[in-house]
Amino acid sequence: MTDHPSTFKGEDTHREGVQWDDRAEIHSAEDGQGILDGGKGLRGGTLAQMVAQVMAYPPAERGRFVIQKAGDHRLDLAEIEALAARDDFPG
Template sequence: MTDHPSTYSADDTFREGVQWDDRASLHIAHDGQGIFDSMKGLRRGSLAELVAQVASMPEEERRKYVIQKAGDHKLGNAEIMALAARDDFPLR
């Protein structure tokens, strides 16, 4: 999982593993997206912080949210919980 690739020299743009400190935002799962999507974020933080927040919610509650990660990747409930269960998850 990487952030946006560099357009300057394009050197060293791929990093192995999960970049837990990548920028991310928490959204309602079906908030309509659109041109104002970034303004609809409920919270911003690192990927690790938002995964920890959603993983700590009751199952019914966490299904209402998605995490949008820098690089235009949207994480649903299954992917969020898989990240929270990883051995290298930094916020246990």
């Protein structure tokens, strides 16, 4: 899970495993995405920080949020919970 290459014909940009330090934002699951989606983030930081933040919410509230990771990957609750349950999760 990595960002898209940052340079034209970027070499050596894929790293194995979860990149916990990649940029990410928490969004409302119902924010509609769209052209102005970049401005709809509720909180930003590293992927590890955003996973920990969503998991800190009460269980009944967690489904209201998604994480949008750099590289246009949108994580729903099931994927967030799976990341939080990993042995290598730094949270």
